[in-house]
Amino acid sequence: MKKTSKPLSVLLAVMTALALLTGAIAAPILCRPFYYAHIGPLALEERTGLTRDEIKTAYGEMLDYCLGQRDQFSTGVLKWSDSGRSHFTDVRRLFLLDLTALACALGTLGALAYLIWKGRTRPARLLGRGPAFWAGAGLGIVFLIVAALAALDFDRAFVVFHALFFPGKDNWLFDPAQDQIINILPEAFFRNCAILILAILVLGCAALSTFDLIRTKSKKI
DSSP, X not given: OOEEEHHHHHXXXXXXXXXXXXXXXXXXXXXXXXXXXXXXXXXXXXXXXXXXXXXXXXXXXXXXXXXXXXXXXXOTTSOOOHHHHHHHHHHHHHHHHHHHHHHHHHHHHHHXXXXXXXXXXXXXXXXXXXXXXXXXXXXXXHHHHHHHHHHHOHHHHHHHHHHHHSTTOOTTSOOTTTOGGGGGSOHHHHHHHHHHHHHHHHHHHHHHHHHHHHHHHHXXX
């Protein structure tokens, strides 16, 4: 019979929560069609005078840089300043940090799953619940609180977000004439990114908690 381990259970819960969090953040970053779907509804062609292809090219080149897929910053036919490029260099670091954390979390979970399958130790149940429950419940509570606060004043939440992740910098305050990329990145798009991330988190947390509850019931039968 396998022994139970509380540290293993905690590690699994933390890595599961980290994988879900970083995966949710990566979703709007990696899914370019999510952005393309905004071009028509937000009337970006009419508002900017650009064609759909020009908008997609500008967004694609900017995103390629932020994902480390190109060394030189560019935004298609749109003008940009050194200050704007500096901000996207900061964004690049955050994007790559998120993707690295996601890869590490998934790799750790895979290694732990293999060790549990092959070894003699399994995760202990904490207060009658498994790692999946605590990962889902813990992450879900935190982000429901964050979402509630952001919903009260999204503009304020947007400013606080930049103050936290870009401390001491104001290069994220773009001049639309100098850094024209901001003209195709309206606030509504960022708000929808936040909604997508939250939706993935809520569904993921609910799935993890439900999985644990079903598993607990099946063992009692």
